Amino acid sequence: MADQSKRLETNIDGELFVDSTCVGCEVCVIDAPKFFKMTDPTFHLTTIEEGSVITITDEESKLLFGKAYVYYQPTSDIETNELRDTMLICPSDSIGENKTNAK
Numbered sequence: 001m002a003d004q005s006k007r008l009e010t011n012i013d014g015e016l017f018v019d020s021t022c023v024g025c026e027v028c029v030i031d032a033p034k035f036f037k038m039t040d041p042t043f044h045l046t047t048i049e050e051g052s053v054i055t056i057t058d059e060e061s062k063l064l065f066g067k068a069y070v071y072y073q074p075t076s077d078i079e080t081n082e083l084r085d086t087m088l089i090c091p092s093d094s095i096g097e098n099k100t101n102a103k
């Protein structure tokens with residue numbers, strides 16, 4: 001079961017989330033592209049190269065690069081049910097729902 005305490009910062013606010021146990025297989029992105037995307041490491045590297053104040057540690061890098069994240073939250077029961085199927089096929093059980101986090 002996905003762990004809310006390991007929720008990735010890259011997820012947008014809302015009940016659906018990917019946690020840090022994601023192994024980056026991209027299955028959720030292929031199955032439900034409306035809701036999931038993969039992190040783009042070039043964004044972070046470019047930011048660092050430009051001397052931005054945004055820096056990341058090695059540990060943060062391991063947590064963020066090559067993982068999926070939620071960029072669109074379900075807004076109907078139909079969408080929520082579609083996502084339940086996607087949650088079942090995640091090989092690392094990294095996709096979760098937190099009803100208390102819904103907005």
Ligand code: SF4
Binds near residue numbers: 025029091
């Ligand atoms: S299906 Fe699971 S392990 Fe694969 S990218 Fe999505 S969240 Fe990560």
